[in-house]
Amino acid sequence: MILYTSGTTGRPKGAVHTHCGFPIKSAQDMHHCMDLRAGECMYWMSDMGWMMGPWLVFGTLSIGASMLLYDGAPDYPDVDRVWQLVADHRVTHLGISPTLIRSLRTKGIEPTRRHDLTRLRAVGSTGSPWDPESWMWLFKDVLGGRVPILNYSGGTEISGGILCGNFFRPLKPCAFSGPVPGMDADVVDESGKPVRGEVGELIIRKPWIGMTRGFWRDKERYLETYWSRFEGVWVHGDFAAVDEDGLWYILGRSDDTIKVAGKRVGPAEIEAILNGAPVVTESAAIGVPHDVKGEEIVAFVVLTDGVEPSEDLRRELMELVTNELGKPLRPREIKFVSTLPKTRNAKVMRRVIRATYLGLEPGDVSSLEDPMTIEAIREAT
DSSP: OEEEOOOSSSSOOEEEOOTTHHHHHHHHIIIIITOOOTTOEEEEOOOTTSTHHHHHHHHHHHHTOEEOOOOSOTTSSSTTHHHHHHHHTTOSEEEEOHHHHHHHHTTOSGGGGGSOOTTOOEEEEOSSOOOHHHHHIIIIIITTTOSOEEEEEEETTTTEEEEEOOSSSOOOTTOBOEEOTTOOEEEEOTTSOBOSSSOEEEEEOSOOTTOOOOBTTOHHHHHHHHHSSSTTOEEEEEEEEEOTTSOEEEEEEGGGOEEETTEEEOHHHHHHHHHTSTTEEEEEEEEEEETTTEEEEEEEEEEOTTOOOOHHHHHHHHHHHHHHHOGGGOOSEEEEOSOOOBBTTOOBOHHHHHHHHTTOOOOOOTTBSOTHHHHHHHTOO
16 A cells, blocks of 8 residues: 655655554554443544545454544535534544634534433543643543543554553643654654753654554665665654653754744744634744844734734734744744645645745646645735
8 A cells, every 4th residue: 555645844755564564553553542342433624635544444343343534625515514523423542633613612512412422431632732722621621531542643653643642641731641662762862862841853763563664666765865864773864852740842843943043942842832812713834034033933813703903913923932932033924824734634834835935846736735835825915
């Protein structure tokens, strides 16, 4: 089986998988981390062109569970569509993206109250970073604090997850409980030494059942992407951290990292601050060249329905970021935009935003859901 990556940081890569590896890895992750059991029902909002679609099919059927497939929008014919599906089909495990929850949050809590969600035992989350406010809204207001949110992060070339939440460890907003069983993951510094309490590269030290056998007709790119940094170690391309309680965090793609006057910051850190503002639906942060600092931050913000752009609002959001991250990381600009360029699985394509902002060719956009979103970036105010 050949599955293509989302292409958020470059040309999509065709990950080659085997009939043994992908199904077993899918089932392991669902069973060991998410406690999916035979007879239960999983609805992971996904796309068959993204790895989470085949992952849903192989994993649920291998376990003897059921899956819900739905062709339609999550807010049509009404904004309670997701919760209606969960109730009507007795879903026990719901998979969402933080992007979706940020959108549904703007509709208020009332739509979630129309339906019985008591069969729900776990909510999985993948695809993009959380902001704490949206995480807490889902956990406390929607789920009543009784259902765990299992953050899940890995990749197409992994056949599933490197990190995941579980039912055994305490939860913090946006955190992962730790590595998925069978994944020898670690966080290391630039010299390859393990680090805790600071940002480093996410690596894997030993093989796992679902690892890709390479990239379709592109062996050199496969070796360069994952095996060229440290000998015999898989470097995944994500920045991560482990806190004092042993909980893990994904802080964005290392390709996306912004370095301002020697200070390194992930786009997810900036976006979490902006997305926490009630007037913001979603955002994207990029680094742009600066002669002295190396890079500066530019953020693109999508406002909630009914909120009009203004200079006062721009200043408020600018101060919000500055107060959290400090004056050296104050954005050069915050621009208001109607929509963001995304892949079909709702991942923001920051490389396309950056190229468009700088007046460069956006590169490979074959995985872009809507090409017109590039024009929206050009028209940002």
